[in-house]
Amino acid sequence: MSAFAVPIDIEPMEARLVAELPPQSGWQFEPKWDGFRCLAFRDGDSIEIMSKSGKPLGRYFPEVIALLKRLNARRFVLDGELILPVGNILSFDALQARLHPAESRIHKLAEETPAQLMAFDCIAVGDDSLLDTPLLSRRARLEKFWAGEDEPALQLSPCTLDVADANAWLRAAGGALDGVVAKRLDEPYQPGERAMIKVKQHRTADCVVGGFRYDKAGTLVASLLLGLYDDANRLNHVGFTSALANEERAALTARLQDLVDPPGFTGKAPGGPSRWNDDATSPWEPLRPELVVEVRYDQVTGDRFRHGTALLRWRPDKAPRQCRMEQLDHALRPAELEQLLARAERKR
16 A cells, blocks of 8 residues: 555645736746646556646556656656647647547547656655645755756656746747746645635637627526627637626617527527527627627637626627638647747746
């Protein structure tokens, strides 16, 4: 029976969202990778990869288990992110596709598109737990650990002490990063606590309102369904916004009701069928493509917004046909990302 240096049910240290990075000294800044957060445990031949929610991930990423088994170090616990390069981008879609298929399919994907472990913290080496060790020393142990291995699939996440570099990552890194995390250099690892801070990537897009959904009472608008035109001039559903002021919902509902006209979306449609179809599940109202809104979003997955968006303003000055799929920021190419992050490494 294995006995890892720290309990396997330990929760990763987490971050609270803030508007901007701290300008003061005493902070270490790291990229917030767009992948699966995990803790990687090894005690000899016993190896586990645990998700942030405490579920084992090893079944879905056998190539990462094999990677950890190849390492020279035989006893450690690393904090990091599973990332998956596909072609010339880092693909969150490909990570998600691993979670439910049959074992034969998982092994096929593991061979065709192997995942990598991006390590950014070390919380145990050998018999030594580093939970009470300040970040400054933990980072030194992590760098020493990584330097002792010769494994391309184990990557060392860059860091910087310069907030200007960190803000440059936010401006230029595209969808490959989910944002930037800041950690106090003098603080220990605090499992389960929001002891770090993070600033997330936010970009904007002008979208056509191709439909809407009512609230549960069926009287007022609950969310706007957003669309963008592709090269074939089809309007594709790309997400939604429910950030609507309560005092404006009644007037907005009346405005939208005057525009109801199927089909709404002429390309990819919302997940729930329209009331104009036979199935009444998750009904939505299709609109004539006349209204344009500017929204703020964080990440793109599969040519749509991964999360709900924030409505910034209406754009009566924008023609709906000008709202194109090209606006969506996808993941930065790894080679470009490597150049961006290397600048900070050269300054350390």
